[in-house]
Amino acid sequence: MLPTADIDRLRDDLLACGYTLDGLARRLGGPALAGLGRNSSVAASRALGEDRDVQAAAVRLWLLQQPVPATDLAGWASLPGLRAAGLVTGDAELRATVELKPHGSDRSEGWICSDATPLDGWVGQPREDFVLGASPASTTLSQLVPPGRYGRALDLGTGCGIQALHLDAAQIIATDLNPRALELARISLGLSGVPVDLRLGSLYEPVANETFDLIATNPPYVMSPPGHARLVYREGDFTADGLVRQVVTGGAGRLADNGVLTVLANWAVTPGQSWAERLDDWIRPTGCDALVLQREVLDPFEYIEIWLTDAGLAGTPEYLPRYHAWLDYFAAAGIEAVGMGWIAVKKSGREHPELRFEDWPHAVHQPVGQAFGDFFAAVEPFQLIEPDFLSHRWQTHPGLVQETLGDPGAADPQHVVLRQQYGFGRALEAGTALAAIVGACDGELPLGALVGAVAGLLDADADALRDEVIQPLRRLVLDGYLLPG
Numbered sequence: 001m002l003p004t005a006d007i008d009r010l011r012d013d014l015l016a017c018g019y020t021l022d023g024l025a026r027r028l029g030g031p032a033l034a035g036l037g038r039n040s041s042v043a044a045s046r047a048l049g050e051d052r053d054v055q056a057a058a059v060r061l062w063l064l065q066q067p068v069p070a071t072d073l074a075g076w077a078s079l080p081g082l083r084a085a086g087l088v089t090g091d092a093e094l095r096a097t098v099e100l101k102p103h104g105s106d107r108s109e110g111w112i113c114s115d116a117t118p119l120d121g122w123v124g125q126p127r128e129d130f131v132l133g134a135s136p137a138s139t140t141l142s143q144l145v146p147p148g149r150y151g152r153a154l155d156l157g158t159g160c161g162i163q164a165l166h167l168d169a170a171q172i173i174a175t176d177l178n179p180r181a182l183e184l185a186r187i188s189l190g191l192s193g194v195p196v197d198l199r200l201g202s203l204y205e206p207v208a209n210e211t212f213d214l215i216a217t218n219p220p221y222v223m224s225p226p227g228h229a230r231l232v233y234r235e236g237d238f239t240a241d242g243l244v245r246q247v248v249t250g251g252a253g254r255l256a257d258n259g260v261l262t263v264l265a266n267w268a269v270t271p272g273q274s275w276a277e278r279l280d281d282w283i284r285p286t287g288c289d290a291l292v293l294q295r296e297v298l299d300p301f302e303y304i305e306i307w308l309t310d311a312g313l314a315g316t317p318e319y320l321p322r323y324h325a326w327l328d329y330f331a332a333a334g335i336e337a338v339g340m341g342w343i344a345v346k347k348s349g350r351e352h353p354e355l356r357f358e359d360w361p362h363a364v365h366q367p368v369g370q371a372f373g374d375f376f377a378a379v380e381p382f383q384l385i386e387p388d389f390l391s392h393r394w395q396t397h398p399g400l401v402q403e404t405l406g407d408p409g410a411a412d413p414q415h416v417v418l419r420q421q422y423g424f425g426r427a428l429e430a431g432t433a434l435a436a437i438v439g440a441c442d443g444e445l446p447l448g449a450l451v452g453a454v455a456g457l458l459d460a461d462a463d464a465l466r467d468e469v470i471q472p473l474r475r476l477v478l479d480g481y482l483l484p485g
């Protein structure tokens, strides 16, 4: 365990040698940083050349997993503490046992401490309590959270502490089942100056009777057969998607009023039930609103191959036996495919919750957190104003564009598409009248007046046009094309 005073010393040492995001960008340059993003150390090593300054030594030690002469870091006040905590080993030649990466978020600039990312095609089997660094999945989850300042926030399964670094909340609680994860998270958060209440335990045990305004989690959702060593960062000992179900239902049950739960998840696709019905069964009894997007569906073979490779088993004698055992497990559990996606749940406390389940494999405009927030906000006025929807003023989202397609020189386009250049990137082909009404929504006139005016322009019956467009217009509000004026 690295004492807090040594975390402070380490931060001073890192800052003094410019081991920061800006410092590395200047020192290493774009191709080297891009190479590290691909888990290749070569361009960064070449950028450092034979240099023997302290910043170069820090990069070699913490990022490139290379040995460093102790004399290169002789001035570091944090070294004795790092050695005592086992984070650095060796006498004349130092090696790091963890990775320390500069990391920035809207809230803080600091470092992430995790187990070392395998570099340069290294293939091996990670230790069971391996602590992942910031991964693409971590970034995806942090972008799902509706922006805003929260009161109490929970980062469930914090790992290296990456989500907690991004949460904007008065009080942050982070939990993990893995004590090593909590220790590395403590270092990440301490170095980054983000105060977090860290608690050890499974799922919601450490926060049993507490409620939260935000819960964000990238849980160990991999569905794998029992009977072999588990990698704690990716799999629990639940059957099928039982762990994700517990995360979702337990989380919904711990939301404060208007609290939001965001989950990155996998779920089982089983015979006789659609994925949406399965998740509806989990979420509807909680009484919460929900927007769930299935981003991808993998067949069992693709899924198993990904996770066998992730475990470092490709090319080993264990690969095929484990593959078959996994297939047998899926067959016995009735798992025909695996859905992967994003779950957002809000405790709105309304009598008739709004639950939306969508297949959405399309590209989105990150961060999509705002689009989830807009959906939950739209549900409220949408239901409240149902009797007089048309008397309200609406305006188009500033990121909405209209695309038209038709023969050159034609008076009217054959197709009009309203396309979101934001959020989920939805697009809708609109008829002339609907496009004209939407185009006129500038927050000034009530919707009913715009419908009447467009009916006049098109020489159409106003009542008939209203009946035709009212449902599409409601859907446009719910889907984030129109915002309250």
Ligand SMILES: C[S@@+](CC[C@H](N)C(=O)[O-])C[C@H]1O[C@@H](n2cnc3c(N)ncnc32)[C@H](O)[C@@H]1O
Pocket: 132, 133, 134, 135, 137, 138, 141, 156, 157, 158, 159, 160, 161, 162, 163, 175, 176, 177, 178, 181, 201, 202, 203, 218, 219, 220, 232, 233, 234, 235, 236
């Ligand atoms: C996929 S990692 C996510 C880490 C980090 N939050 C992120 O976004 O990258 C899942 C984390 O959940 C932790 N974990 C595994 N089983 C758990 C359980 N039953 N309760 C709480 N945390 C658990 C793992 O140790 C790991 O840190």
